[in-house]
Amino acid sequence: MPRTIKPKNARSKRALEAREPKAVEDERLAIFVHGTKTGEVVDKAMKELMALKRPHAISFPKKNLIRPFEDASSLEFWAQKNDASMFVIGQSTKKRPAGIVIARTFDSRLLDMCELGIDKFVSMSEFKTPKSTLGHKPMLHFASELFDTHPRYMQVKSLLMDFFNGEEIESIFLPGLEHVISVSVAPSKDLQTTSVPLGGTPLDGPSHLPKVHLRTYTLKCHSSGTRVPRVELTEMGPFIDFSLRRHQEADPELWKAAMRRPKLKKQDVEKGLGKRKKNMEVDEMGDLRGRIHIAKQDLSKLQTRKMKGLKLRPRE
DSSP states (O other): OOOOOSSSSSSHHHHHTTTTTOSSOOOOOOOOOHHHHHHHHHHHHHHHHHHTTTSSEEEEEEEEOOOOOOHHHHHHHHHHHHHHHHHEEEESSSOOSSEEEEEEEEEEEEEEEEEEEEEEEEEEEGSSSSSOTTTTOEEEEEEEEEHHOOOHHHHHHHHHHHHHHOOSSSSSSSSGGOEEEEEEEOOTTTOOOOOOOTTOOOOOGGGOOEEEEEEEEEEEEEOOSSOOEEEEEEOOOOOEEEEEEEEOOOHHHHHHTTTOOOOOOOIIIIISSSSSSTEEEEOTSOOOOOOOOOOOOOGGGGOOOOGGSSOOOHHH
């Protein structure tokens, strides 16, 4: 039976209420952990990923003896102590050089994680272009059908969306859209693309999987004479090429608990977000979409334009 913590004062009570589950969660806090040996490439990559994540990021610059695939107790302790749900662990060994592990937790328990190898890295400093403002929410672009069909890439997409996704917003202010993060995968004809739900068993080895390319661009809107502005993209960096390595899938029971949604309010049900409204659904972008079913139309009874030349005349 889990231990119940009773607050001793108003301050601790507010702190406990802030950590309680919410219908709309706050932005995920990420902790960047350095392993016993990282290397220059890993250090720079983690530093610039942290720059994209700020201000919701914490750095542990000291060396830590941590092996997340063998023992995750340290991650769960840090997650509970700092109220964090994302981890980026940098490690470089002779067997797996220049690697980072992106881990995700739920209720201070390790949910899933994926190890990515850094094959190519281009720093922000090498691009003499304007940078985005600190704390702005990026736009995410995933350019490959593998992100919707292959279980390994579905997990990578889910982790990156949770990592870069900011707070929930109700409206968009166009000048506030400053940068876009594009994630693409090189095409591969021999790759297994059978649709498997997240948490399934992958059939392809990591050495045969194509690389994941992460690119960051700044965005600027120009006048086009219409309501839709002309968008111009400029390279900002970092540019990183990842190769997929080890991964750990989510426990089915823990994944089910993490995906559980609260009961909808009456006004939300009336808007079509519940089960009472048929043929209405909310897509991944949060837009409400409806489907209309109509009967087969009889074109013989369709009222068309009357023309004198086509008018039937009585026989003489």
